[in-house]
Amino acid sequence: MRKGILELCILGIIEKEKEAYPSDIIQIMKKAEIIVVEGTLYPLLSRLKKGGLLQYKWVESNSGPPRKYYTLTGEGSQYYLELKASWFNLSESVSKIIK
Template sequence: MITTQMLKGVLEGCILQIINEEETYSYEITKKLEEYGLGEVSEGTIYPLMLRLQKNELVSSVLKESNSGPKRKYFNLTDKGIQELEQFKQNWTDLSTSVNKLIGGIKNEQKR
């Protein structure tokens, strides 16, 4: 299980990637995070994050009719959001490479 503290550091980038794949709404984002194995992320975590992404102009939104209730706010990445996602991917690659080296003992084996 992924701890909440570990997830907090990467949640924004994961959400940007989900939105990049297709226009989507908050509840659907929580379900996709769970499907990808990131555990249950509460809507109480998602909604403030989505507001921050909008405030920072990383996503835009549009209200659309729903077949099962009130209108839903669907999110899309802005150009700034696409740039932020690309930066996240690079940062993640760098971080995961370093951590994998550390926990995989690559540097320690080279010393032997």
Template sequence: MNIENTQVQMRKGILEFCILHIISRGEIYASDILKELKDAKIIVVEGTLYPLLTRLRKADLLAYNWKESKLGPPQKHYTLTEKGNEFLQKLNITWNELVASTNKIIQNKRETIEIPTLEEIKLKKK
């Protein structure tokens, strides 16, 4: 089994949640969303973001406005709709429940297992 595949699937599972959180802070340009996701190592491929933004917009969770740019053509700036804010609030509840449940499992003290970090695993392979 390939660890990278599992890591990618975990990131994909939280991608929409992270995008909605970023946009919830205020109007934002798609490339700024992409930069934040890349910096957080949540997304690395630009082609992943735009279809998601389109799907979220079609679900009426996002809206956009065109803004003039001094550097080129007009840019789409995204905001959350009221429905998007409500959806994000529900996802926050789900996220908090998921984190609590996962932590409960991970921190179960019945059997102590040392879990190495990814860096330690990579060092052992060398």
């Protein structure tokens, strides 16, 4: 059921946080009760990066290996707005059907 919605959530988190690294994203989503695992997240982030929607920079951490901090590109922000609009439409349509 959640398929495809993860992309929306991940872009949403990066937008709200300004920047985020993968393990961070997993934690934030867990708090919102959407479980996402590494095997799902990493390929998704790579895909979004490849599509020009995200960029990243390495940042040293003082509690382990360096982190890949992702941020939205201009194109990514634009795409996120569209995706968010799609979500609201879908959500509304589903409500009509199942209410």
